[in-house]
Amino acid sequence: MGFDDICSSGLGLGLGWNVKENFSQSDHQQKKKKSLVRDEHFFPSLTLGPSSDADARKAHGDDQQASSVTALSSFSNSSVKKEGDVEFERVSSRVGDEDDEGCHRKKLRLTKHQSAILEDRFKEHTTLCPKQKQALAAKLDLRPRQVEVWFQNRRARTKLKQTEVDCELLKKCCETLTEENKRLQKELQELKSWKLTASYCMQLPAAATLTMCPSCERVANGGDGPPATTTSIPFTIGPKSHFINSLSHPSAAC
DNA sequence: AAGGTCAAATGGTCTG
DNA sequence: CAGACCATTTGACCTT
Numbered sequence: 478m479g480f481d482d483i484c485s486s487g488l489g490l491g492l493g494w495n496v497k498e499n500f501s502q503s504d505h506q507q508k509k510k511k512s513l514v515r516d517e518h519f520f521p522s523l524t525l526g527p528s529s530d531a532d533a534r535k536a537h538g539d540d541q542q543a544s545s546v547t548a549l550s551s552f553s554n555s556s557v558k559k560e561g562d563v564e565f566e567r568v569s570s571r572v573g574d575e576d577d578e579g580c581h582r583k584k585l586r587l588t589k590h591q592s593a594i595l596e597d598r599f600k601e602h603t604t605l606c607p608k609q610k611q612a613l614a615a616k617l618d619l620r621p622r623q624v625e626v627w628f629q630n631r632r633a634r635t636k637l638k639q640t641e642v643d644c645e646l647l648k649k650c651c652e653t654l655t656e657e658n659k660r661l662q663k664e665l666q667e668l669k670s671w672k673l674t675a676s677y678c679m680q681l682p683a684a685a686t687l688t689m690c691p692s693c694e695r696v697a698n699g700g701d702g703p704p705a706t707t708t709s710i711p712f713t714i715g716p717k718s719h720f721i722n723s724l725s726h727p728s729a730a731c
Numbered sequence: 732a733a734g735g736t737c738a739a740a741t742g743g744t745c746t747g
Numbered sequence: 748c749a750g751a752c753c754a755t756t757t758g759a760c761c762t763t
Contacts, residue, residue: 584759585738604751626739629752634737636753733763740757746750 587627591617595624599631 587595594617598605605613605628607621614621 586760587738607750623738625751627737630738633753734761735763736759736761738757738759741755743753743755745752747748 585623587619591619595627595631599628603632603635604628 594613598609598613602609605624610621610624613619614624617624
C-alpha cells in the first residue's frame, strides 16, 4: 500500500475522443453515409485513474432537434432586396406553368411574405402533415411540393446550423479537457516526486510513524509530538488524494 | 469571374 | 407499397 498503490496501480491519464458509432442501421444503408455527422456521436473524455474501461460513459445530451438557436433563419440575411417586392412577385409566385417545369427550371425566389409565413410555421412545427401542407400551399399560392421542399431545405439548414454550434461546443470542451489533462499530469508528477521523497524519509526512524489524518488530510507524526502542519512537514496531501501510511493508525494523526 | 445562397431535383432509406 | 424524409447535387441568381 502507500505510494506504491497510487503510482503503480495502473493509473492512467488520457485525453481523447470517444466515438460511439451507431451500427443499428442495416448494411445497405451504410453506403449512403458519407458524412460522419449523422450517426456518430463524439464526446471528449478525460481519465485519471485505473485504466479499466469500466467507468460509465455518460450519456451525452443527444439529438439535435431544432433548437431555439437555430430558429434564426438564414433567411434573415436574404440577399434579395434590391428591386423590392415587385421583383419578388415577378420571379417567385406562380410556378403555375407546371407543364414545362421539367424542361428548365426557373429560379424561384419566395417573397418576404411567403418566407415569413413559412418561417412561422416552421417555428411551430418542423414538419407538416399533408393537410397542413395543402392549406399552407393554398395560402401562399404555391404548390404543395414547393412547400414540402422548402421544409426539407429548412430542416437541412437547421441541422447544419446545429452541427456548427455543436462543433464549437466540442472545441471548447476539448480545450477545457486539455487544460484539465495538463493539470492532472502535473499533479501526477508531483505525486511521483513525493514518492521518491517518502521512500527516502522511510529510512529515517522518525518517518516510520508518518501518518495522514483522514479528516483533515494532513500528514503528521504519529508519535508524541504535536500535529504536523503544512509548514512543519515537507509534504501534505491535497483533498483529492487519499494516502495513509500503513505503519500507523490513521486516527493517531491528530 | 468566383463563390455563396437557396429552390428544386434526384436517389436512397424508413415507416405505417 | 406509398409517402415522408434525408443527403447530395444541380442550376439560377446574387454579391463581392
